[in-house]
Amino acid sequence: MGLLLLLLLAWSEPSRASPSAEEFLVEQSSEPSLFVPVAPLAAPPAPKAVVLQPQIHGAASWYGPGFYGRRTANGETFRPDTLTAAHRTLPFGTRVRVTNLVNGKTVVVRINDRGPFRRHRMIDLAHGAATVLQMKQDGEVPVALEILDSGN
Template sequence: MTSGFGKFVATVGMLSAIVGTTLPAAAQSGAASWYGSGHRTANGERFNPNGLTAAHRSLPFGTRVRVENRRTGRSVVVRINDRGPFVRGRIIDLSRGSARALGMGGTSYVSLQVLN
């Protein structure tokens, strides 16, 4: 016999399969990198290297994410406007401005929390 919660989870899974999307994870952690050049982002807007934006493989464009640098404890809210990272093991690519706000010099270990 399936509990009410089990039925709910099964229904959400079926709906996401029908729609063809997956629900974003509420939180992730892993390696982050940054990039400072480019002309256009994957959503078509002009790339601003000093903006508080980021690239993620699957979160919808416009999603706001709190990124915390696990080493320094600093955090910043970024908007997803690009796709990436395309390097295995990394979970997010930050614009140069976002990385600077976190105190990142190169690759850092971060945690992500989806805000919307």
């Protein structure tokens, strides 16, 4: 029993070998510290919202051989088999995904010209884009347009 009481007393008394919390703080404050307090980490920035452009439905036509070698509205020379298009209002350089609604074929074109000049048509495609969409025989097909990025 005496041994148990001795162990209990030894365990309940703080050891003088290590300093108390107050002594530790006093000792630490008198010496230069390598620890530099850092502000709490800020919350990570919110991810940018992905804005999906709605699809716009309308008619597409294509233009080709009669325009080869002429200047487009942005100053480029119109060449055969390019994946470019004419649109009345989109900025030059805008990339647009065009989907042929008859057969499901898609192509990404870059706007480099103005047109079409028929009111019911939404976009005029260069010969190369019309070939990818397999619409050359039809001349005009219903399409869905999706703006991928602005030309600016």
